[in-house]
Structures are given as structure tokens and as C-alpha cells.
Amino acid sequence: MSVLVVGSVAYDSVTTPADSREDALGGSATYFSIAASRFTNVSLIAVIGEDFDERHIALLRSHGIDVSGLRRHNGKTFRWAGEYYSSDLNARTTLDTQLNVFAEFSPQLSAEQRRCPYLFLANIDPELQLDVLRQMETRPNLVALDSMNFWIDGKRDALNEIVRNADVLFMDEDETRDFARESNLVTAAKRIMAMGPSAVVVKRGAHGATLFNGDAIFSAPAFPLDHVADPTGAGDTFAAGFIGYIAATGDKTPDGYRRAAVLGSVMGSFCVQDFSMDRILTLTIEEIEDRFRAFTALTSFKGLPEGASLLGG
């Protein structure tokens, strides 16, 4: 196993302008595992309830995902219900959150998991994220982290501590600003990198993502789609493309991080094309590579060599 992910496994009820689904497979660790399994071995730490469908465990297994860390507790599986309402689906309302067994989540890593070279701490309580990191026998090659406003407001000290120990931080624009207490994104990202991470990935939803990596900034657009079904899970699927690329290639150079960001955007774009995990479950590496190439077409233009003039003549 090459990437260890700790996060949620859930059943989501989602309404978008396109359609709606009840109790569809969801959760940050689920999206991440399925998507990252396209690139590398994945081991999952999460908790499920008595109602969790055996067929969904079989589905994870069929993608080569190590589910030995999937613990079943008494009670119901984590449930989330939400609605996306803006025309570009960038805005959503949470209608219902039932933590259920997730409220008692206490990640326990196996001996093998403690030696995983890549670690993704999906959006959970930063105290649990810290607990997982402390269980690692050796410091992983790469520690990546997702978080959200709820923890920025409620558990800033623990969040600061885990951010200081992470290599890559994923946050959306507002979260980046709130966490850094700075309205300018460039300054906010620099401030966060000064705490420890070598890279900050600012997720912009339908506008793509911006990678801050040392002094370099890389802009990865979102892939233009003529139909978006459901944005749920796009952020974790982005992270799966990003970390999956680095885990599969070991490439932590600036060029590697840029390709990782593009692959993140590629994977996120597939995720939103159907509800739940439906689109990423059937993805082939050829489809992924074709869309990766389409990003070159989407972003390339004739540059201006040093000494050349823009207006010719």
C-alpha cells in the first residue's frame, strides 16, 4: 500500500439542478480512495455503521483498496444531505448532517499502515489528524491535508499544529483567507507556507485551482464541461489526482507538483459529470490521459521568447 487516507465514509442525499439522489455512496475517504486507486495502492481508515451495504465494501475491494481499516460500529453510517443551487453549482446548502458512528471515530493504524509513504488526512477534526500523524512509525514522504471553516473557527490550535506538520494543504479560497487571516490570496498562501507546508493548493471549484509552491504560482483551470451533474466529492477527487500522481511517480519536483495539480483538476472534472462516484468508478487510464492532454490544449498559447517583441516588427 502506498497512500493511506483517513476520512469519512458516508451516504449522501444530494439535489442539484440536474437531478437528485438519496443515500448515495459518499464521504471524503471514499471519493479519495476510488479516484486514487487509478494510480496507486490505497489503504483506507474510516468508520461505518451497521447499515453500511456489504456491496459497497466489495466495490472498494474490487478497486484494489485495502479496507482492513474500515471499522464497523454499532449505529448508523454518517449521513449528509445538501442542495446545490447556484447556476455554476459553486454554492451549496447543507440540509442535514447526521454524524452517527462518525462522532466516535478514533483512527487506529495497523503496523503496515504506520509505514505508508504517502498520507492524506481528509477533512476531519484536526485533533484526529494529529493523532494519525503521531501513529506513523516513520514520517511519510508526503503528508497532505484538507480542512474546512468549521475547524478553522472551532479548533484553530490543533489545526495550526497539523498544518505545521503537513507538506501540502488543500483549502478553498475563503478557507485559505480565514485560516491565514488575510484577504489577499497570494499573501495568505505565503503566510501558510511560512508555517511549514511547501505547497498550498487553493481550490476554486468551477474556476479551477491555484498551486502555490515556494515562490512559484501555477494556475490549473477547471475543465469546461457542457454538463455538470453533482459537484459533491470534487475536492477529494482533486486531492486523489494530485497525491496519486506524486505517489505513483515519486516526483516532488516543481514540475511534478504542476502535473499533479493538472491531474487533480482532470479527476475533479470527471467526478462532477455524474452523481456520487458513478463516473470515477468506470474511469480508464486512457480516458484520464486523454483529458490530461486536453488541458494542454486548454491552456497553451504562443509564448514570448526573451528578446522577442510582442507586436512583431
Place this chain on the structure above:
Amino acid sequence: MSVLVVGSVAYDSVTTPADSREDALGGSATYFSIAASRFTNVSLIAVIGEDFDERHIALLRSHGIDVSGLRRHNGKTFRWAGEYYSSDLNARTTLDTQLNVFAEFSPQLSAEQRRCPYLFLANIDPELQLDVLRQMETRPNLVALDSMNFWIDGKRDALNEIVRNADVLFMDEDETRDFARESNLVTAAKRIMAMGPSAVVVKRGAHGATLFNGDAIFSAPAFPLDHVADPTGAGDTFAAGFIGYIAATGDKTPDGYRRAAVLGSVMGSFCVQDFSMDRILTLTIEEIEDRFRAFTALTSFKGLPEGASLLGG
């Protein structure tokens, strides 16, 4: 003269989180003229009031702008007051609009202006935009158009007519959706191109711009800035970079349009760095070319040649 612009000349009172300015030089035609004068000859059609400062006319002249079409009427110059309030300055409130002499604007083109090869119809009443186009002796090489929700809601028939006769349409995301009556941007842009224009440029403010040109889509990011002073005029300055590039080079190929979009984003990024026209007034072609090169660094990544594998091996 190579580009003819028809639009507003105004005095703006603007408040942003950075600072505020009263009665600063503004207006779509002013921003466009000053910015486009870096690349090509510009002729301006607009109306000003008795209070318009002679020094501002001298300023336009000093940039080589033909101001023979700047008519002075009895009354006051168009005035706009607004405030930008969101953290990324993407949202604004209009506090006051005084049309003044602009209410009676009736563009009259000189014989020379009727033969201008490039035409930018800034955001004014589409009936006036149609009137200007009808005055052209020969159909320009390129007709570009800006508009806004006010005209989409209030003068759709005239707007439809002028869009049918334009080559390039600039609109923001919501305007594109509203005008096309389609929430998906890709489909909306296609629908607009089916009316006539060969290109639609969707302006996304701090998120950059998306160029739709036939079947091709090009994503131009916004340049990441660690200080944004005032977003006023960024859209017209973007248009000036775009059309200025095509007017200066005559390059209407797909590659030319992509470079034009990058130069638009380059110019827009300078515009927002200071209040009013202060930053673009002092811009050198070297500064513009340096930032154009920085867009290559901002967007480039190692592509995937056909037949190559993303994960190596």
C-alpha cells in the same frame, strides 16, 4: 487611426478595501483608449460635460489618442459612484449613477472614423451600438462588443441584432448565462457563437477569462497579485489588450486570439493595481512583455505526448 472605440467618459468615485477616490477619470472608452494606445492608434467617440477637465483631454492627446470625436455638451459629465466590498473585490455596489450629458449621447462618426478597420463598441445602449455600426462605410475587419445585464433585460431585440453583427463578444459569466438563457457556460457560449460571433470571451474577474473560439476553448488565468487597489475598468482594459493585440498584428488566427486573451488578462492585471487609470498611464511595452512572459510561467506544465504514459514505467 486603427481602432475606433465608442463608449463613456466619466468621473468615478470609488471605495475599495484599499482606499477611495473622488471624481477620478473613468469611463469605458477612456480605460479602453489609454490601454489600447500602448499597441495601436486609437480614435475615441464619447461625450463630456462642461465640467470636464481640459487636462484630461490633454492627457488623452499625449497618448496619441484622436479626441476629435470627443464632444462637449451643456451639462455635467457622466458620474458613477461605487463600492467594492468582497474580499476578492469581485462584488460591487453602485451607490450613484448620474448619466448627465451621457443621456443625450448620439455618436457621429467622421469620414475617417467610418473607415476604421477595428471597432470596439463599449457597454452602451445597443441601439447606439447598432447606429455606430451602420455609420461604418466598410464593414470593419473586427467588431468587438461589450454589454451588460441592464441591456439584456431592457433591450434584448437591439442587443440580439448587434450581437449577430459582432465578431467578438465580451461578457461576464452571469451576463453570458442571462443573454443565452442557458446556465451552462459552454452551451451558452456555443449558442451565442451560433448567432454570429466567432468568439465569446467570458470575463471572470479575479478568476481570469475563458475564450470560446469556434470549437476551441482557452483558459486565461488572472495574474495573481499581492495587492489589488481598484477593479474599476478592468474589463475595458482587458478588451483593450485583446483588440489592441489583433489590431497591431492583424493576427485573427486561433493562436492570435489566444495571445490576445493573454494580453487582455495582462492589461487587466495592471489596471487593478492602482486607482483609476494611474497604473496603465505609465505602462511601458517592456513591462507588458515581462508580464506576458510571466503568464507562460503561470500556466505551463509538462504535457503528455501522444502515446506516452502519465505514470511512466
